[in-house]
Amino acid sequence: MIKLAEVELTVEELDSDERQTYGSNTVGELLEYIKKNNISMDAKICVERIHDFYYENNHWGTIRKPSRLFDDCVNEYTPIWCTVKYPDDKNLYLDLHY
Numbered sequence: 001m002i003k004l005a006e007v008e009l010t011v012e013e014l015d016s017d018e019r020q021t022y023g024s025n026t027v028g029e030l031l032e033y034i035k036k037n038n039i040s041m042d043a044k045i046c047v048e049r050i051h052d053f054y055y056e057n058n059h060w061g062t063i064r065k066p067s068r069l070f071d072d073c074v075n076e077y078t079p080i081w082c083t084v085k086y087p088d089d090k091n092l093y094l095d096l097h098y
Helices: 011-015 027-034 052-056
Strands: 045-047 061-066 075-077 082-084 090-093
Touching: 011 061, 027 082
Parallel strands: 045 090
Antiparallel strands: 061 075, 082 090
């Protein structure tokens, strides 16, 4: 069985999370970033892989939602920290930590 992160982050905490002021955590900021950096509508979106260390030792929280595919599973989500565009490809990258 997969171990869930020790800390659960609620939607209310996410909405008041001070990290929002540092990165592109809102849809509006993400759309602004896409437009500013001329990111193509067919670009792939990649999310940074975060090691369990951050959840286990730094007590990062996750928002838990029921799986859309499996009745007995829970999906965990981490708010993005910032958006990244690399000059060597057209894709959009989302960093989960600074």
